[in-house]
Amino acid sequence: MLQRLSSLSTPPPPVRPGSTRQAAGRTAEAITISERITTKFERAFSSQHPDALTFWQSLAASYRQADRIDEAITIDQRVTRERERILGPAHPDTLFAWQSLAASYRQADRVDEAITIGERVPNDSERILSSEHPDTLTAWHGLASSYWRARRTREAITLLQQVVTGRRRILTPEHRDTAAAEEELRRWSSESQN
Missing domain, CATH: 1.25.40.10 (Tetratricopeptide repeat domain)
Incomplete structure (x- = not known):
């Protein structure tokens, strides 16, 4: 899949990379997969593509689950800024980005x-x-x-x-x-x- 991403002219539909492994309690493996796919997707399309932001947000959720909260916050802050800039403050994905950032802040006390x-x-x-x-x-x-x-x-x-x-x-x-x-x-x- 990673090699195919760079040959696509349009991005595939958004998915949560590694979500099956994460659900099975294999968070470290899910993170590795998410990091690879997110980076590859971003290189192939754009760091500002809404689906790239979805991949980053999914990675932040994986980091949160693995108690890598500082990394989750950094990503959540970036995704929230980018979603607001690209989609506007009144978009459902922007609202979800804010919720994700709040969850990371909550976990970090x-x-x-x-x-x-x-x-x-x-x-x-x-x-x-x-x-x-x-x-x-x-x-x-x-x-x-x-x-x-x-x-x-x-x-x-x-x-x-x-x-x-x-x-x-x-x-x-x-x-x-x-x-x-x-x-x-x-x-x-x-x-x-x-």
């Missing part, structure tokens, strides 16, 4: 920065995508996680309850994102009692 982003992105997402869009619920979930990390327990639990309600209605109770939010809500509620 830069909670104030994560909250600053997190308080803005869900409102922008509601305006651009709608309050009923799954990505809007994901943005609210990210803010709830930042509040939890900042020990703003009551706000975090209240917001996560709203996310669960919304996901049940929009995605169905059986959806994996609904189930994950419900499990997190149970855990937070239990931990807040102790």
Whole structure:
């Protein structure tokens, strides 16, 4: 695949390089694959191509999972700047880039920065995508996680309850994102009692 990239006149559809390996817990292998494909793609097309930015954002997520948080933040900051410049601040991919940066800040215990982003992105997402869009619920979930990390327990639990309600209605109770939010809500509620 790496050799074929340079011979294409148009880029292939975006994929998450190494995502299967990452899902299988083989994060180091996923990172190696992601780094190679991202670099090759960027050379073949452009570092400013939206799909190149998608590859970089995927690599940042892999770094975050591997606890290589400084590298994830560096990439997330670059991707966010480039998405805003190329796509504009009101594009769904730009909003997702901000969410990714907030997640990296949260993991690095830069909670104030994560909250600053997190308080803005869900409102922008509601305006651009709608309050009923799954990505809007994901943005609210990210803010709830930042509040939890900042020990703003009551706000975090209240917001996560709203996310669960919304996901049940929009995605169905059986959806994996609904189930994950419900499990997190149970855990937070239990931990807040102790």
